[in-house]
Amino acid sequence: MRRHFLIAGALACTAVLSPLAAWAQAAYPSKPVRIVVPNAPGGAADLTARTVGEKMAKGLGQPVVIDNRPGAGGVVAGQAVASAPADGYSLLLISSGTAVSEALFKSLPFDSRKDFIPVAPLATFDLVIVSSPTGEFKTLAELITWAKANPGKLNIGTPAIGTTQHLAAELFKTAAGIDAQVVPFKGTPDVITAIRGGQIQVGLDILSPLLSQIQGKALHPLAVTGTKRSRVLPDVPTAQEAGVKNLNAASWNGLAVPAKTPKAVVDRLSKEINVALRDPDVRKKLEALNLDPHPGTPAEAAAMLNGDIQRWTEVISRAKIERQ
Template sequence: MRKILSSSPFRHAAWAMAAAAAAGPASAQTYPDKPVRMVVAFAPAGGTDIVARLVAPRMAELLGQSVVVENRAGAGGVIGTENVAKAAPDGYTTLMATMGNLAVNPYLYSMRVDVQRDLKPVSKVVEVQFALLVHPSVPAKTLREFIDLAKARPGHLTYSSSGIGGGPHLAGELFDSLAGTKLTHVPYKGSGQSLSDLIGGQVSASFDSLLQALPYVRDGRLRALAILGSERSPLLPDAPTVAEAGVPGYEFTNWYGLVAPAGTPQPVVEKLNGAVRQVLGQPDIRRKLEDMGARVVGDSPEAFGKFIANENTKWEKVIRAAKITAQ
């Protein structure tokens, strides 16, 4: 009998396995027990920052802990992305990511992380409508007039962006390619500065998000010549799409989504996903996002992961064809 009850490596292994199995669900059940960090890899006042600061407080209410938005800008979003990818995979660090973070920067920069390997999808949050915006001093009231003006003086018209390889930059490169124009790209360190100089007339145009530009279109400080997506915006019903205004095949939509470090326990990912989707289902949040030109999504981690993989395939081809570099 004594031999049967005595300790053995097999008994210790069995107990360890049972304890680990019990600890996993328990930790997921108690998560979170401290504030959650939501990193934005860009400067304040840009579209990503706006969405993060709208969603984070409501997530905090559902999770029972603060969700703190932290701006870690630099290198076109690489610094913030790498910070999150290298963080502890415990659910307390997340990234409000963009197309640039997850599907563009890997082909522009020598990143120290592999975004598809080192980050775990939580949920796509929104798709964002972009528009071709011009300063009122630009003598073009329609997209056709803008194209004619650009072709008459190649390189004379300038367009601002949040940085090399960001959504506005890629939208401009795609426009040049399909419209046969040659615009001069002026990159900034963040979309806030880019938009500010467009409003001030330091640059001619920008391919930018309606999230932050819409108020300036409505008060006349900017003019929207066309919507970059496949459909007109209900917020600017008189603005045609680029495709219907004379550039067939043109379509550009940016997107934002929440990711966490790879290795984050699946129950924790599911809890974050549930919080995101509940927030996006709240009527006032949905209305605010739609009023800023965003289409609310909120999908599963699996669906978002497949979407990210497809976006990588798409934008790698565009970047290689246009020979875009980070320099």
């Protein structure tokens, strides 16, 4: 009889707790939500989070606060969210850079695949291969033909070693079947200066900071590296259209929450993010940053992260880049 009493008591407690748990999830959110951004204020990642967060706040009925935590290749921000309660009040801006860090660093204080649940993509942005307008390459096919006839003599400039752009250049070499040198610079301005000064023949970088140089005819675009043409450069072919198969190196960003966050909370956040991304005003603001809004599901965001981790791990191994 005592055992039956205990079982009955447990069932009674469950009956009481289940409505309480449902009420707690239904009450979400009951306080401000923060988005931790691994970049300084003012950049594309920060502005993306602020633009989407402002619209999300209206749907959630609570403020969305941006918490900028730059440093250590995103490790500072990632650790802050990985160690936060799994209650939906701390989100992390993840990106292709998150995947690069997972592939490049031997040891991180978190595992991007195990310690986070991707909630939704936010936006994608193109990478572009550029040359000097006075140089000898007017098309990507001409560049590849020259590189194959002159092995080891083509120099491809990118921002710092270990960036998405740097690894995309290594992937381009393999996909194009060419022997070339990837030359990492401190940043985009140095890449531009080196191309215009003739120290390197081509560069590979994110389109957005190069766009004014391209529109001003100071740089000549040869191809974008994603699977579709750029909205702002519709006449420029993709690398695949130019004959380089198996090259897909577009960048992206999205939002994630700590692992074990309740599914109902993840679904609510995903819904509000997608509502924001489909808002005409939000889309207009993101497109002004040369970003392409990318509504999507948690599963799609997870596939983007996992696919990039696998891709960049293979590139790092093949290019014999020392893991840090």
